[in-house]
Amino acid sequence: MLTMTGISKTYQSGATALRNIDIHIKPGEFVFVVGPSGAGKSTFIKLLFREIEPTTGKIFVDGVDVMSLKPNEIPYLRRQLGIIFQDYRLLNDRTVYENVAFAMEVIEAPMEKIKKRVPEVLELVGLRSRADNYPGELSGGEQQRVAIARAIVNDPLLVIADEPTGNLDPETSMEIMKIFSHINDNGTTIIMATHDKTMVDFMQKRVIAIEDGYIVRDDLKGVYGYEPEH
């Protein structure tokens, strides 16, 4: 599903975020990426959907060489990915339904398909009854569920989440993690950068730890391995 070989990233400022990373992730895996702040997790995540480009190395997503894509082909890469951020990134002037439908509209899906699919994913994240509410009327956990619904509405091969529970209390985080677990059970590959020790230790999934740009650990049933920072 995802292969990285010899990936290094040095920013223009001279700061090196990743050094010679080799990773292989199989379809259907659930992978946590952990490490101290500034260790290179965000860089790692941003490389996956080509928001930034590596200084050296190759990235393959589902067999496609990401670095060989022309700028006008990048949208088609992103259609196979579902991206979730810590700050939800919802459109506050649109309803829950519209926020999710938006992801289908922009890839020019037919209207009938949108009308059928959006309620399905809202059901999956447990927000069917909140379809006509605006993000401002929802709790943080509910907003993140909308973001998850938006990320999976186009059936991505790979879901990429950057600190999805970073702004949520432990109880809500647990609910969110259950949804991710459910999505993963349906066969979608998930890569998640997180600081959430409780969650990582509870889930018992593959854990990749990055420190100072190097992979220092890669365990199949790993633990968080750091003291909680906050």
Place this chain on the structure above:
Amino acid sequence: MSLNTKKYFIKETYHSIKRNQLMSFASISTVALSLLVLGLFLMMVINANNLAGYLESQVQITVYMEDSAKGNTLTSAEKALKEMPGVVKVSSVTKSQALENFKKRLGDQKDLLEALGTENPFPYSFDVQVDNPQRIAQIVPGIEKIPGVETAKFGREVVEHMFQLTRILRIGGLVLVIFLAVATLFIISNTIRITVFARRREVSIMKYVGATNWFIRWPFLLEGMFMGFTGAVIASVFLVQIYLTLQNKIYTTLAFFPLLGSWPFLGYLTLFLIISGTLIGAAGSSISLRKFLDV
């Protein structure tokens, strides 16, 4: 592009304008004002140009004949004048016509002429019009060589000053119109930049979920074109009103002033403004969008 997508673009454009009502209103007003200024200027420049052309066409040469010239000499002189290069019209003014004209100009003071007694001091003359007033200085020496011609006169200094003035009017007008058009483009692109900036979050989300650049661009382009078009229509309405009012004023006070007729002049002017307004709107949003599409 599917019908569904077209509907989406129109819906998005409509919602965007509605959602950012105040901003859209500000943008349209700015566009309308800029185009109104541009239009007023164009109106002035085109009329000044027309006036210059009119004044130029009024320049003529007056050829005064010797007192002794009579009959055949006059006929052959007229023939020679008509054959000169660039001459389009030759009309003769007899001694008695010249006297009559002078009497008319004197009006109430025509008693003054009594001092002349029965003597008519005016010479026989020809009024010569040429196709291009720039030629006058060239052909005058030739005219003076025609037998029987005493002298050929034209307001040399007046003509040269006028050419200078019309040149300044034309070049200056063109420069100002170009400058104003560029300023308008800048104002519109800046206004749309603010609209795009207000929606940069939406643009970045669109990029993350895999929208193509053209998909993102269309609603903004339509919005820019709509703003440019609406602004231009508003500017045109004002412009037509202003011109008709001015025309009315000028006809009643300065009847001889050669103002361009309102039709088709105003038709071309408004058409020009509406087309350039729409194009400037599209160009303005493209310029502003370029930066925001690099996500």
